[in-house]
Amino acid sequence: MSGRALTWASAVWEQKSPVCARLEDFTAELKRVFGPPGSDRISSRGLFRLRQGTRTVGEYSIEFRTLAANSSWCHVSLYDAFAQGLSGEIKDELAARELPRDINSLIDVATRIDNRIRERQSTRSQGGTRATSFRLPSERPAGPLAPLERGYPSALHRKGLSGAEGSDTEPMQVGRARLSSAARQQRVDSRCCLYCGEAGHFIAHCPVKGSAHQ
Known part of the structure; x- marks a missing residue:
């Protein structure tokens, strides 16, 4: 001194x-x-008004300990004041637990609960972002249905299974069944028409196909 x-x-x-x-x-x-004159009363008023709000429990506890060190409150009063200033979400979690006996243990428990809640919120937020890129059929937005959903063949089916104009495949023929894969391959190997099965021409110039369309 x-x-x-x-x-x-x-x-x-x-x-x-x-x-x-x-x-x-x-x-x-x-x-x-x-x-400082009146420092104890100033700290006491600060403890009365102090709330966690949107801060973490760690940030809230630092300010609380600072004010508590300059006050003359007993341990029981400090314990109740800290618990009262916690957020509603932390209070709900503490209500289902056996509370610790001293304020330091209470601060430790509240800090762990707060950290887990924030980690869980972050995980849900990230999972929700990824989930928006995938929708089940029942979750599709209302509106005009696509061609396949109305029961009509899509543009790819009208053009042929390959999706290109002038394809050698004919998806639907009046009075004819669709060729099997084996039968189609046999006609390709024999250089026969995929529509009528005759040699000497291909499907683009098939006279039987032209007559059937007419």
Whole structure:
């Protein structure tokens, strides 16, 4: 100690003041004499108003401990004040648990709960973003149905299974069944028409196909 504090402490010691009997009493008296005027009341008002809000429990507990250190509140009052200032979501989780006995343990439990809730919220948010790129048939938005959904052949089916104009496949013929894969391959190997099965021409110039269309 030095300066005014040393002068004060020397005077108190020489007077054999009761505050010199215990270190705790001497420290409290030192803070009362040299501390900011009304600091205890300011900290008490701050503890009354303090709330977690949208902050993490860690951020909330740092401000709470700072105010608590400058107050003269007992441990029970500090415990209740900290629990009261927690967010509703944390309070709901604590309601289903057996509460710890001291405030330091309460801060630790509340911090772990808060971290898990925030991790879960982050996981749900990421999963929801990925899920929007996939929809089940029952989840398709209302509106005009695509050709296949109306029961009509799509443009690819009208053009041929390959999807190109002038394809050698004919998906539907009046009075004729669709060729099997084996039969089609046999006609290709024999260089026969895929429509009538005769040699000497291909499906693009098949006279039977032209007559059937007419």
